[in-house]
Amino acid sequence: MKGFLLAAGLGTRLRPVTDQLAKPAVSFLNIPMFYWSYEFVRPLLSGDLLVNLHHLPGTVRTLTTKIRDHQVIFSHEAAAPLGSGGALTFARSHISENEDIVVANADEVILPRTPGALDRLAKHHRESGAIATLLTMRHPDAGGKFGGVWHQTDSIGATVLGFGKDAGKYPQAVGALHYVGVLIVNSRILRFLPPQGESNLLYDGLIAAIQAGERVSAHVEDLMWFETGNPQDFLHATAEALPFLSFRHRE
Numbered sequence: 001m002k003g004f005l006l007a008a009g010l011g012t013r014l015r016p017v018t019d020q021l022a023k024p025a026v027s028f029l030n031i032p033m034f035y036w037s038y039e040f041v042r043p044l045l046s047g048d049l050l051v052n053l054h055h056l057p058g059t060v061r062t063l064t065t066k067i068r069d070h071q072v073i074f075s076h077e078a079a080a081p082l083g084s085g086g087a088l089t090f091a092r093s094h095i096s097e098n099e100d101i102v103v104a105n106a107d108e109v110i111l112p113r114t115p116g117a118l119d120r121l122a123k124h125h126r127e128s129g130a131i132a133t134l135l136t137m138r139h140p141d142a143g144g145k146f147g148g149v150w151h152q153t154d155s156i157g158a159t160v161l162g163f164g165k166d167a168g169k170y171p172q173a174v175g176a177l178h179y180v181g182v183l184i185v186n187s188r189i190l191r192f193l194p195p196q197g198e199s200n201l202l203y204d205g206l207i208a209a210i211q212a213g214e215r216v217s218a219h220v221e222d223l224m225w226f227e228t229g230n231p232q233d234f235l236h237a238t239a240e241a242l243p244f245l246s247f248r249h250r251e
Contacts, residue, residue: 001122001184002047002099003070004088005037007106008054008081013230018055024106025059028228029238033107034063040110041182043118044102048073050091051106054081060106085199088190095187100125103201105181109237111224121219125184128156130217131209132185137223139178143167148176149218158218160210163202177218180225 011023018026024034038049049070053060054077064072075091082090084103095101102118117135125133134149136158142148143165150170151158158177161170185201192208193199206216226237 001044002050002095002101003041003045004050004052004091004101004103005034005041005106006052006084006087006103007034007060008052008077008087009107010055010081011107014228014234017231020056020059022053022056022059025056025063026107028109028226028234029241032063033109033228034060036109037104037106038067040108041102041104041118042069044122044184045070048094050075050094050101052077052082052087052091054078080198083198084201085193085205086197088185088201088205089193089195089199092190095190097187099187100184101187102182102184104183107228108181109226109228109241110180110182111241113222113224117221117223120221121182122184124157124217124219128215128217131189131214132183132206133217133219134160134179135182135223136177136179136218136220137225138220139225142178143176146178149179150176151218156217158220160206160216160218162207162210177220178225179218180223 007024009023011018014023025032028036049072051072052075057076073094077090121133121135136149147164149163150161150173152161152172152174161173189205189209193205210216226241227233228237
């Protein structure tokens with residue numbers, strides 16, 4: 001499976017650090033966040049790794065020189081960052097017809113509480129026949145502080161109805177899950193995204209696909225996910241992750 005790490009964002013909430021480094025190049029516990037994301041999705045990667053660039057692109061390019069197992073292909077969004085959907089359409093020449101791609105934000109820190117989370121995500125995606133399968137977790141702020149993944153359940157699992165903070169739009173939903181920034185998506189999603197310009201993979205592409213009758217699934221895992229968008233959350237995440245990682249190291 002091909003991978004796509006989204007690394008073009010401006011990281012404005014983490015300034016002044018991101019005036020010098022793209023956010024994926026900022027270290028979390030002495031490891032650039034780009035590597036946290038790469039190592040998390042790496043179990044699924046058998047093909048190329050696409051990386052989109054915009055803000056301080058050299059600080060991300062430098063990190064990829066240490067990747068040996070996959071060919072890295074850069075998609076440089078020189079004029080402006082194009083969003084998660086626009087990134088795919090801009091790089092469509094590197095994407096084959098009807099292929100699955102694991103897409104992840106390049107500044108995520110996610111720690112599964114049990115091994116095999118990505119394998120289970122891929123298995124769910126294959127068995128559901130969905131155009132996309134989102135990696136999610138249960139979180140008390142889903143649908144409130146964070147836009148939720150509103151869903152209903154059936155024999156296959158959780159079928160996504162939509163996204164956002166307005167529960168009233170989805171009265172048939174059984175609840176909201178928290179999307180952690182990782183999904184497997186089939187390249188036919190390109191049919192539902194604007195052919196150029198900025199767009200959002202979820203709110204533009206997946207919503208259009210759902211309205212056209214495509215299935216979008218949510219896969220739930222027991223995860224530790226860390227908010228790192230601003231300095232206060234970044235420091236809180238560091239304090240929370242360090243004891244967990246120290247405990248895992250002693251096991």
